[in-house]
Amino acid sequence: MExxxxxxxxxxxxxxxxxxxxxxxAIAKLGWNEPTLIQEKAIPLILEGKDxxxxxxxxxxxxxxxxxxxxxxxxxxxxxxxxQQIKGLIVAPSKELCKQIYDVIMCLTTKCYxxxxxxxISPQTDLNxxxxxxxxxxxxxxxxxxxxxxxxxxxxxxxxxxxxxxxxDEADLLFSFGYENEIKAVLTYLPTAYQxxxxxxxxxxxxxxxxxxxxxxxxxxxxxxxxxxPPTQLAHYTLAAEETDKAAxxxxxxxxxxxxxxxxxxxxxxxxxxxxKLFLEQFGIPTCILNxxxxxxxxxxxxxxxxxxxxxxxxxxxxxxxEEPHVxxxxxxxxxxxxxxxxARGIDFQFVSNVINFDFPLDINSYIHRAGRTARxxxxxxxxxxVAIRERPLMEKVExxxxxxxxxxxxxxxxxxxxxxxxxxxxxAKDGWKAVTxxxxxxxxxxxxxxxxxxxxxLKSYFEDNPRDLQSLRQDKALHTVKLQPHLKDVxxxxxxxxxxxIMGIGKRKRKFDRNAxxxxxxxxxxxxxxxxxxxxxxxxxxxxx
Ligand code: AMP
Numbered sequence: 001m002e003x004x005x006x007x008x009x010x011x012x013x014x015x016x017x018x019x020x021x022x023x024x025x026a027i028a029k030l031g032w033n034e035p036t037l038i039q040e041k042a043i044p045l046i047l048e049g050k051d052x053x054x055x056x057x058x059x060x061x062x063x064x065x066x067x068x069x070x071x072x073x074x075x076x077x078x079x080x081x082x083x084q085q086i087k088g089l090i091v092a093p094s095k096e097l098c099k100q101i102y103d104v105i106m107c108l109t110t111k112c113y114x115x116x117x118x119x120x121i122s123p124q125t126d127l128n129x130x131x132x133x134x135x136x137x138x139x140x141x142x143x144x145x146x147x148x149x150x151x152x153x154x155x156x157x158x159x160x161x162x163x164x165x166x167x168x169d170e171a172d173l174l175f176s177f178g179y180e181n182e183i184k185a186v187l188t189y190l191p192t193a194y195q196x197x198x199x200x201x202x203x204x205x206x207x208x209x210x211x212x213x214x215x216x217x218x219x220x221x222x223x224x225x226x227x228x229x230p231p232t233q234l235a236h237y238t239l240a241a242e243e244t245d246k247a248a249x250x251x252x253x254x255x256x257x258x259x260x261x262x263x264x265x266x267x268x269x270x271x272x273x274x275x276x277k278l279f280l281e282q283f284g285i286p287t288c289i290l291n292x293x294x295x296x297x298x299x300x301x302x303x304x305x306x307x308x309x310x311x312x313x314x315x316x317x318x319x320x321x322x323e324e325p326h327v328x329x330x331x332x333x334x335x336x337x338x339x340x341x342x343x344a345r346g347i348d349f350q351f352v353s354n355v356i357n358f359d360f361p362l363d364i365n366s367y368i369h370r371a372g373r374t375a376r377x378x379x380x381x382x383x384x385x386x387v388a389i390r391e392r393p394l395m396e397k398v399e400x401x402x403x404x405x406x407x408x409x410x411x412x413x414x415x416x417x418x419x420x421x422x423x424x425x426x427x428x429a430k431d432g433w434k435a436v437t438x439x440x441x442x443x444x445x446x447x448x449x450x451x452x453x454x455x456x457x458x459l460k461s462y463f464e465d466n467p468r469d470l471q472s473l474r475q476d477k478a479l480h481t482v483k484l485q486p487h488l489k490d491v492x493x494x495x496x497x498x499x500x501x502x503i504m505g506i507g508k509r510k511r512k513f514d515r516n517a518x519x520x521x522x523x524x525x526x527x528x529x530x531x532x533x534x535x536x537x538x539x540x541x542x543x544x545x546x
Contacts, residue, residue: 017043020075022111023068030107036061038223043069046197051218053211054199058348059376060223063104066090066167066197071108073165074116074139085162088140091148091186093173096300096347098122098142101169105140116140122147123297131156145174145182152189160191166214167197175206187213227368231406234375234383237415238395241386245419246358247279248429249386252422254285254313255491256500259384261353262306265315266370268359273317274444276358278436278482280313283428284489290316293445295452307350314349318366349373357385360394367398384415424495428488440482 013034014027035043038056045052046069056062070088077087092098102120109116118140121130127150134141134157141148141157151157168174174183196214200207203222211218228234241249253259267273270291277287288302288311306314352374361367367385374381387395399412419426453459454470463470 012040017068018047019043019068019072020112022075023071023108025111026108027068029110032064036065038062038221039065039068041221042066042197045219045221046070046195047072049195051195051215052197053203053207053215053218053220054197054223055201055203055221056199056223057201057372059372062199063101063169064108066169066199067101067105067108070140070165070167071105071112071116075112077164078115084137084139086134086137086139086141086157086159087162088165088167089148089159089163090140090142090167090169091145091174091183092122092142092169093144093177093179095122095124095144095297096303097170098144099300099304100348102142105142118142121151127151127154127156137162145179145186149182149185152186159189163191163194165195165197166190167199168210168214169199171198171200171207171210172202172204175204175210180206183210184213226405228372228402228405229375229381231408231411233379234371234381236371236402236412237382237384238387238412239384239415239417240388241419242388244430245426246386246388247276247433248422248426249417249419250276250356250358251280251283251285251429251432252425253417254280255283255425256422256496259354259356261312262309262349262351263313263354263356264349264352264370264373265313265356265358266361267315267317268362270317270445271438271441272359273315274441275436276315278440278444279429279432282432282435282482282484282488285313286311287313287315290314292317294448297455298448298452303347303349307348318361318370351379352376353379353381355381355383357383360385360387360391361398362394364398364401367402385412421497421499422495424492428495432488435482 014024014032017035017040019027038054038060042052042054042062042065046066052066054062054065056065067090070090074087090098090101092101098120099122102118105118106113109118117136117138119133119138120142121133122142122144124147130151131154134151143151152159168183174180196216196218198207198211198215198218239249250265265276265287267276270293273289273291277289280287288305290299290302290306294302302314305311355370355374357367357370361370371383374383385395395412403409403411454463
């Protein structure tokens with residue numbers, strides 16, 4: 001059965017999906033009013049016991065589309081069978097994704113957590129440390145393929161006679177991450193009959209192969225969505241900026257609160273992540289970082305901190321800069337490269353108002369992938385790209401492609417920004433950018449690694465035996481890779497363009513403005529622009545003096 005849901009109008013609500021009251025209560029608590037399209041279609045099929053192939057991207061609500069019926073089935077079975085067993089297995093390609101899935105299930109089981117227990121065993125702690133958790137036979141296990149295989153081989157879990165549902169999420173990534181053999185090996189530990197669900201953003205050949213391997217006569221749900229939200233929901237801006245000016249413009253936009261709401265800033269290399277972080281840090285603009293070279297725990301932490309609002313800005317480097325052909329040499333290399341490339345795929349960044357391409361992405365897919373982090377669900381969003389002259393051809397290619405997709409002429413609007421009006425910012429930024437030397441970047445990266453070593457569970461006992469080693473690592477912690485000058489955190493009145501002073505009530509409210517300047521929150525500025533649009537990022541023309 002193949003369903004193509006492109007234009008179908010939703011008709012059901014959650015109450016019509018025959019879900020347990022406890023699930024409905026949890027859904028209500030989450031504030032979900034109605035099922036997404038994929039949930040409406042997938043939940044009944046999974047409850048019927050069918051194998052299902054779901055093609056949908058992150059943001060479609062696919063996690064709950066498979067998690068809700070899984071929990072429902074467990075609740076129903078518990079009424080008849082009291083024996084505690086592992087019933088559901090959810091396999092995902094990265095620890096971040098596992099944690100994300102686990103968090104969704106925890107939210108959905110708030111009203112039945114005694115009946116349905118879930119654990120995430122993807123963290124690389126000692127296998128034996130996780131064994132007691134597995135001995136308790138949780139109902140649902142979330143895990144990466146390699147971790148799962150380790151436990152199966154160690155005999156820490158038996159699934160042959162209990163498992164009822166296997167769910168493989170982000171199936172296409174599993175293959176590109178090089179998990180093919182692990183998956184095949186895992187299948188030998190499973191019962192001969194079980195219900196299987198495969199979720200994937202694409203139906204690549206790899207996914208087709210996996211489908212043949214695990215699915216039996218599946219229903220195929222394809223969610224035909226446009227790659228990005230329509231221009232009425234997602235505004236695309238470009239801002240002409242040469243390399244030397246990009247940092248100054250970003251600094252001014254953030255400090256003048258012309259960028260409001262949660263923001264992802266994309267750069268093309270890992271080093272640029274750190275460079276930009278250290279640059280903004282000097283002006284009291286806190287950011288967190290996401291890149292492929294960070295250990296998984298740090299990446300998880302960064303996403304959590306961003307989603308929970310600890311940071312309003314995350315700086316991410318995406319894959320393309322790492323995808324030079326020479327990187328792929330051996331199978332081992334392929335795996336490394338692809339793991340890197342998928343760093344932000346599938347991750348659910350929540351409530352992102354703005355995506356800023358500090359470096360213009362190197363191809364169309366990358367642009368779509370980045371811009372697609374905002375304007376999720378029914379929310380508005382803005383993608384603002386800084387475009388240097390050398391990046392113009394890339395931008396034109398992307399615009400051409402998107403114009404075709406959306407059948408509209410002026411998709412990329414020009415963000416009017418006159419740098420000469422913010423000369424003071426430019427001046428400060430120049431020094432700030434120069435202060436972040438290559439050595440400072442290297443040291444920041446080393447610092448990150450040291451911190452990870454200190455936090456590493458596996459080294460805990462080593463440090464207990466060798467406290468002096470821990471001490472010396474801790475001393476390194478104090479290292480500031482760029483000297484911070486406290487005065488840079490404030491924005492002196494004289495560098496604020498006169499056109500903005502009135503709007504911001506500078507003079508009367510200067511002190512407050514300075515204090516608030518350290519955050520990119522939306523609350524500080526009460527301007528006529530605030531009321532102007534639901535669009536969280538405002539195109540503001542700074543007129544030149546006559
Ligand atoms: P997913 O595609 O599963 O990563 O979900 C994307 C986002 O949609 C998550 O932040 C979910 O919390 C949210 N979500 C899932 N289902 C619904 C729904 N029915 N209504 C509103 N938000 C939802």
